[in-house]
Amino acid sequence: MITQEVCTVVSNRQIADSIYAMVLSGNITDAMDQPGQFVHVKVADGLDPLLRRPISIASINKEDRSFMIVYRKQGKGTSLLAEKQSGMTVDVLGPLGNGFPAAEVKPGQTAILIGGGVGVPPMYELAKQLARNGVKVISVIGFQSEGAVFFEQELARFGAVYVTTADGTYGRKGFVTDILGDLGTTADFVFACGPTPMLRAIENGQYGAKTYLSLEERMGCGIGACFACVCHTKEDPKGFSYKKVCSDGPVFQAGEVVI
Amino acid sequence: MITQEVCTVVSNRQIADSIYAMVLSGNITDAMDQPGQFVHVKVADGLDPLLRRPISIASINKEDRSFMIVYRKQGKGTSLLAEKQSGMTVDVLGPLGNGFPAAEVKPGQTAILIGGGVGVPPMYELAKQLARNGVKVISVIGFQSEGAVFFEQELARFGAVYVTTADGTYGRKGFVTDILGDLGTTADFVFACGPTPMLRAIENGQYGAKTYLSLEERMGCGIGACFACVCHTKEDPKGFSYKKVCSDGPVFQAGEVVI
Amino acid sequence: MSSLSIRLPGLNLKNPVMPASGCFGFGREFSQLYDLSLLGAIMVKATTPEPRFGNPTPRVAETPGGMLNAIGLQNPGLEKVYHEELPWLEQFDVPIIANIAGSTEDDYVKVAEQLSKAPNVHALELNISCPNVKTGGIAFGTDPEMARTLTKKVKEVSDVPVYVKLSPNVSDIVKIAKAVEDGGADGLTMINTLLGMRIDLMTGQPILANKTGGLSGPSVKPVAIRMIYEVSQYVSIPIIGMGGIQSAEDVIEFFLAGASAAAVGTQNFVDPFVCPKIIDELPELVTRLGADHISELTGRSWKKHERLAYYRP
Amino acid sequence: MSSLSIRLPGLNLKNPVMPASGCFGFGREFSQLYDLSLLGAIMVKATTPEPRFGNPTPRVAETPGGMLNAIGLQNPGLEKVYHEELPWLEQFDVPIIANIAGSTEDDYVKVAEQLSKAPNVHALELNISCPNVKTGGIAFGTDPEMARTLTKKVKEVSDVPVYVKLSPNVSDIVKIAKAVEDGGADGLTMINTLLGMRIDLMTGQPILANKTGGLSGPSVKPVAIRMIYEVSQYVSIPIIGMGGIQSAEDVIEFFLAGASAAAVGTQNFVDPFVCPKIIDELPELVTRLGADHISELTGRSWKKHERLAYYRP
Ligand SMILES: Cc1cc2nc3c(=O)[nH]c(=O)nc-3n(C[C@H](O)[C@H](O)[C@H](O)COP(=O)(O)OP(=O)(O)OC[C@H]3O[C@@H](n4cnc5c(N)ncnc54)[C@H](O)[C@@H]3O)c2cc1C
Ligand SMILES: Cc1cc2nc3c(=O)[nH]c(=O)nc-3n(C[C@H](O)[C@H](O)[C@H](O)COP(=O)(O)OP(=O)(O)OC[C@H]3O[C@@H](n4cnc5c(N)ncnc54)[C@H](O)[C@@H]3O)c2cc1C
Ligand SMILES: Cc1cc2nc3c(=O)[nH]c(=O)nc-3n(C[C@H](O)[C@H](O)[C@H](O)COP(=O)(O)O)c2cc1C
Ligand SMILES: Cc1cc2nc3c(=O)[nH]c(=O)nc-3n(C[C@H](O)[C@H](O)[C@H](O)COP(=O)(O)O)c2cc1C
Numbered sequence A, B: 001m002i003t004q005e006v007c008t009v010v011s012n013r014q015i016a017d018s019i020y021a022m023v024l025s026g027n028i029t030d031a032m033d034q035p036g037q038f039v040h041v042k043v044a045d046g047l048d049p050l051l052r053r054p055i056s057i058a059s060i061n062k063e064d065r066s067f068m069i070v071y072r073k074q075g076k077g078t079s080l081l082a083e084k085q086s087g088m089t090v091d092v093l094g095p096l097g098n099g100f101p102a103a104e105v106k107p108g109q110t111a112i113l114i115g116g117g118v119g120v121p122p123m124y125e126l127a128k129q130l131a132r133n134g135v136k137v138i139s140v141i142g143f144q145s146e147g148a149v150f151f152e153q154e155l156a157r158f159g160a161v162y163v164t165t166a167d168g169t170y171g172r173k174g175f176v177t178d179i180l181g182d183l184g185t186t187a188d189f190v191f192a193c194g195p196t197p198m199l200r201a202i203e204n205g206q207y208g209a210k211t212y213l214s215l216e217e218r219m220g221c222g223i224g225a226c227f228a229c230v231c232h233t234k235e236d237p238k239g240f241s242y243k244k245v246c247s248d249g250p251v252f253q254a255g256e257v258v259i
Numbered sequence C, D: 001m002s003s004l005s006i007r008l009p010g011l012n013l014k015n016p017v018m019p020a021s022g023c024f025g026f027g028r029e030f031s032q033l034y035d036l037s038l039l040g041a042i043m044v045k046a047t048t049p050e051p052r053f054g055n056p057t058p059r060v061a062e063t064p065g066g067m068l069n070a071i072g073l074q075n076p077g078l079e080k081v082y083h084e085e086l087p088w089l090e091q092f093d094v095p096i097i098a099n100i101a102g103s104t105e106d107d108y109v110k111v112a113e114q115l116s117k118a119p120n121v122h123a124l125e126l127n128i129s130c131p132n133v134k135t136g137g138i139a140f141g142t143d144p145e146m147a148r149t150l151t152k153k154v155k156e157v158s159d160v161p162v163y164v165k166l167s168p169n170v171s172d173i174v175k176i177a178k179a180v181e182d183g184g185a186d187g188l189t190m191i192n193t194l195l196g197m198r199i200d201l202m203t204g205q206p207i208l209a210n211k212t213g214g215l216s217g218p219s220v221k222p223v224a225i226r227m228i229y230e231v232s233q234y235v236s237i238p239i240i241g242m243g244g245i246q247s248a249e250d251v252i253e254f255f256l257a258g259a260s261a262a263a264v265g266t267q268n269f270v271d272p273f274v275c276p277k278i279i280d281e282l283p284e285l286v287t288r289l290g291a292d293h294i295s296e297l298t299g300r301s302w303k304k305h306e307r308l309a310y311y312r313p
């Protein structure tokens, strides 16, 4: 069930260069389940900025009814978000979209989780849920440079973690696909979230039996009503069949849509 | 000298129904002198609201470099102003315009100060300065009803104070002009600020040898550049000669401009 | 009788508040959030004869106090709208206003003829003002003669009253309005979006793949109010007003300008519950303004009338 | 050579940033705040043959992300501008662009002829787009033929290059732009304000005494960008862009769209120091965008070119 709620900021702290982790509390967490779903956030009352901002749910804590989002301070919206202090409020619409099908993975199977930059956050909740189910989790996360790295320790709690940086200042120099080529494991599932070129490379690389990718697109409504965020389906790449990233996705199986 | 300064809120408290007094500190007070001048205030960063708001300077404290404004919470701008807490900042442009010529009044002369609603605030600094110079100050202040009354005590420190309310719930029922008619004093100076109908009645009533009126008009720039706030001069009421309320006023001598 | 019920050609509305076309799909998504029967009406997404995918993405961009969109009339096509979307909407007690679009006159006529036969379609909205398609759309909306002829042709085939949606991207909005009135329009809806653009400094290129897009949201409200104020004094058909509405106060401003009902577009994205919220707040506001019925407020800004009772926010 | 100096017909500018006409008076007030010689140029308030008082007040109203004004071309008249205001401005090292207005062709010609002889007037700006006067103004700006003829007549008498200021309240801005280019215009300035209105719920009446007014400020920026993007591709004379500029980033967006210089209007009221601030910030931003000179950015959004260097905010 999609709800709108004015949530309270529990904490909001910088965890890497320009990267912030905000914990919010509210009953909206009751409806949160799937890793990879997102919330649509109104960062300020009034006109400035006007539209909501889509941000992935990074982790869910059902007991104390809180959830975490992790975001890069970038434009006006995320800059205002970064200024919020605990006790302040944020208007949240969610949970939105369809996330990663964590329940499809059987205990004992292997899942590779791939995150690039601010594609890493949803992997945290996903890793938690998979590990809880006895899935073998391998995380491969890529960043620009050392200062931008986050969630290495957090993900290490659930399995092996490989880190790449584009400039080689931390972990392996290069991209997540460089690691994937060398891993040698054939995973049962690959789950990825990150920049489009990364997702394309993963789709082409076929690193697992089944691959799920989380897409990004500029959004209006976030709930499927405005047609801002559509993509073509693979079976009809020039035609008029389509999927909406916000409500059919953001997570799609590789081969389902044109990315 | 007009300056722009991000001033710090020292305090901001409600003093009557919808009426707030805010004390701001900043070096801008060094340039403040004349009672009846105003500041042009940007209540929020960004677009919402976009324009500055003109608010009279209610009192100036040169020693601790602070000044007070008193405003009615009304639309979006003043509502946001009312939410400011001490330690927060407000972008102030000022001091602007020409105020009441307090220095013209000789020690021993009598001045009647007339304020209506949010026209009362500038009378506070004016009363202070006049009383300091040995002028006999009589204040006549009018409000809608009891809950809206403010600054009675403050003004009483400098001379007699008469209060009217339109609904008779406090002081004398009626308008400030009802008091003026009965006062019997012929003042050397009359100074007034308030709604236009009140100013017109005071101009016509000729309650003193010299009368000065503070006008209100919707403003753009506040400094005389945009021609938003002009009024006709009395000597050429239909012609093209004009005065700008923001930079020639807001205080004009009765008879100078068409009100 | 409620102070909000409104009768317009073809439309018997419990209240004058409805979502604007393109901002509410065919209602399915919002039906998860609240009961659509609360709404005065629903203006559904534009329908063309064939299904359309629309423009490439990005299709939306934010602007100061507004947004640009270049959806490009994506829709599932006439058959699917007629046989699936509209029947699905029959479960709600709410009249549908079907938004009609196309590239040629024949397109409009075809869609109008069929959709006007759907039992829950109580009016058509002729979209001659979409700025985001290469052919048709806005071309019909900027040429008075084309607008008149198209209105006439659609009127001939439609079983329900026809409202024409005007584009604000014109030198003389009154001229277009009079042309479509002359063509037989039963009402007007206005305004559609203003043509705009945003350029990304990062890439040096327009943010929208379509380059230009339609500007909507609070930033366009003064333009909408001005146009409705002008047009309502020169035509005798009713106007459904839209453009930047965020609140019950905004709805009233549109009525004062000359509108007889109001539609909410962009704000549905900002606050998905905005329509029911406004419907809730309107009665008290109407009373506070000293009116017994909201329709008394239509055109008050230019009609000779007693002054409104003092307004206390 | 600085990365900001710009040469345009008649104008040899140290930088491409100038206050827009009507938002800076004749410079006297802002000269109390900073040295006017810092500015690229100054577009002074519109001048008509006779002094004008303009419209009754209220003349301004705030809107979401913008403002309406209906000053109505108040100005001290040609004689006073020529003999007092312009000579006073000679103390600053800054070229003046004189904004010309009137009710008839003869008015324009008369003002243009005389003002173009002032030593510090380096260009004229023909205001055929003022929405706030009953006669003249916008009428010239919405009819291509009238615009062309007027431009031609003014060109004949002017000693300095003539820029024509376009109104955005038209169906086809390119048509008007081409007409004035054809009439001999040396450059364009765009955009003037969009016609808008706000109604006060309290009174039920328009807030502006003039009822309608011109919309300016950030809310109109996407419309300005779109129009400059279109026009710059179809004319070969330079464009001075304006409409909602608040920052150095905004100035760059106007350049990318196709402008060769930029003017700041409304933001002078919000932040009276905005022009010198932008001038300060521009060089670094130009460098960050991988350009050696700001003029390389003109029209980048539509010219074939290498991609800009990556932008890091
Ligand atoms: C499903 C989904 C999940 C996301 N999860 C995260 C996350 O967990 N952490 C994170 O840091 N970022 C995430 N993003 C990207 C995030 O939405 C943008 O970084 C953010 O909207 C930028 O807002 P801004 O105001 O700072 O930037 P601005 O550039 O000022 O934003 C202007 C407009 O563009 C839109 N926009 C800008 N960049 C993007 C983008 N990359 N994707 C979609 N819209 C964009 C904004 O929403 C806004 O409408 C996600 C995006 C999507 C679609
Ligand atoms: C010289 C001068 C001195 C003033 N001093 C005081 C004072 O000391 N205390 C006080 O409470 N008020 C004072 N006012 C009135 C005050 O400026 C308005 O109440 C305030 O601008 C309202 O802003 P808002 O955002 O709350 O209202 P909104 O109605 O949302 O404002 C919308 C726009 O209208 C303008 N506006 C609205 N009402 C007025 C008004 N009465 N006069 C001028 N502009 C207006 C606003 O500035 C803004 O641009 C003064 C006005 C002037 C001209
Ligand atoms: C994303 C989006 C899609 C739209 N699609 C349509 C459409 O299909 N048909 C139409 O007539 N208007 C369409 N419009 C215009 C709106 O119906 C409305 O006229 C306009 O947005 C102004 O109202 P607003 O400011 O409240 O959004 C669309 C607007 C938006 C924002
Ligand atoms: C108060 C005010 C007065 C204006 N007066 C004039 C004028 O006299 N002549 C003119 O050509 N434009 C005039 N304009 C239009 C501006 O020069 C500018 O084109 C417009 O405001 C858009 O820019 P902005 O959004 O930066 O304000 C005026 C604008 C404002 C806000």
Ligand code: FES
Pocket (backbone or CB within 6 Å): A218, A219, A220, A221, A222, A223, A224, A225, A226, A227, A228, A229, A230, A244, A245, A246, A247
């Ligand atoms: S964002 Fe509106 S349909 Fe996806």
Ligand code: FES
Pocket (backbone or CB within 6 Å): B218, B219, B220, B221, B222, B223, B224, B225, B226, B227, B228, B229, B230, B244, B245, B246, B247
């Ligand atoms: S407010 Fe601009 S001249 Fe007075």
